[in-house]
Amino acid sequence: MALANNGDDIIMYTIVDKVELAEGIFKIVINAPLIARNWKPGQFIMIMVNESGERIPLTIVDGDTANGKISLIFQVVGKTTKLLALKNVGEKIYSVTGPLGKPSEISKFGNVAVVGGGVGVAEILPQAKALKDAGNHVIGIVGARSSNKLILVKELESICDKVYVCTDDGSLGYKGFVSEILSKILREGQTIDYVYSVGPVAMMKAVSEVTRGYRIRTVVSANPIMVDGTGMCGACRVLVGGEIKFACVDGPDFDAHQLDFKTLELRLKAYTKYEMKALEDFRRSGCNG
Ligand SMILES: Cc1cc2nc3c(=O)[nH]c(=O)nc-3n(C[C@H](O)[C@H](O)[C@H](O)COP(=O)(O)OP(=O)(O)OC[C@H]3O[C@@H](n4cnc5c(N)ncnc54)[C@H](O)[C@@H]3O)c2cc1C
Ligand code: FES
Secondary structure, X not given: OOEEOOOOHHHHOEEEEEEEEEOOEEEEEEEOHHHHHHOOOOOEEEEEOOOOXXXXXXXXXXXXXXXXEEEEEEEOOOHHHHHHHOOOOOOEOOEEEEEEOOOOOOXXXXXXXXXXXXXXXXXXXXXXXXXXXXXXXXXEEEEEOOHHHOOOHHHHHOOOOEEEEEEOOOOOOEEOOXXXXXXXXXXXXXXXXXXXXXXXXXXXHHHHHHHHHHOOXXXXXXXXXXXXXXXXXXXXXXXXXXXEEEHHHHOOEEEOOOEOHHXXXXXXXOOXXXXXXXXXXXXXXXXXX
């Protein structure tokens, strides 16, 4: 870890840019020079929006070493992401810790597919860049519920050799799921040597089921609830090949054919009642953190 919330960086966690990429999905750029200098694709930060808030993990989507800035892309789903979305350019984030987690494996695999769903499309962007730079032929497959939720298609098109777009409602591209496109490409005889996928648990599971039959090495970024992000609390435990792993220090990337998606999904839902109450109380308070 390069930095744990001290020194100059704490002064530096100022939002320097903010854009709403799609409905409820924001990109923010933050001053964080040490993290920008040390991050690698696949790593994340733990962010505390204000002093009394909880810590949540967000993937580092980009890091500008020269200017000391990192980019984060997040979807508003609950209290903390809503609080973050209310911050504007010029305002500071209370704490940003990272880079955390193991960097993704980037090698020359050959033909690679990066598969992203929803806000997961943001998380495959750094992978696509790094895999392309490593000499791979890179196919992007991206999807969202509807076209107004789809992000970063142009950015991926500028990196990948080919990008397939799909939406659940058919408002843009193929009507259906990313896993169906992957399956179709494979049935048509396209060789794929490696798949990297990020998105909702059900999506990553479906992608994993498609590639299992073809024995294609498949890696997913697991997204359990995290508390400290440094391997101490056990909140992020996942089952991989029958063994307990902590996603924050052993991952977040894991072999999709070994990861137990069922327990991941169950654990993600464990606090839904409390998360809904926190959001409701936050709204009632007039969105005061
Ligand atoms: C390593 C890692 C990297 C992540 N990177 C990103 C990212 O780049 N952009 C982004 O938008 N999100 C990312 N997430 C998910 C993000 O951390 C959660 O959406 C966030 O913690 C929700 O906080 P909240 O208080 O707004 O919502 P909560 O009130 O905590 O939850 C609201 C809803 O979101 C669901 N939820 C909570 N935590 C997660 C989670 N970890 N994954 C999926 N659903 C969750 C809950 O089940 C609930 O339905 C990442 C998660 C991990 C583990
Ligand atoms: S978040 Fe606490 S051990 Fe991983």
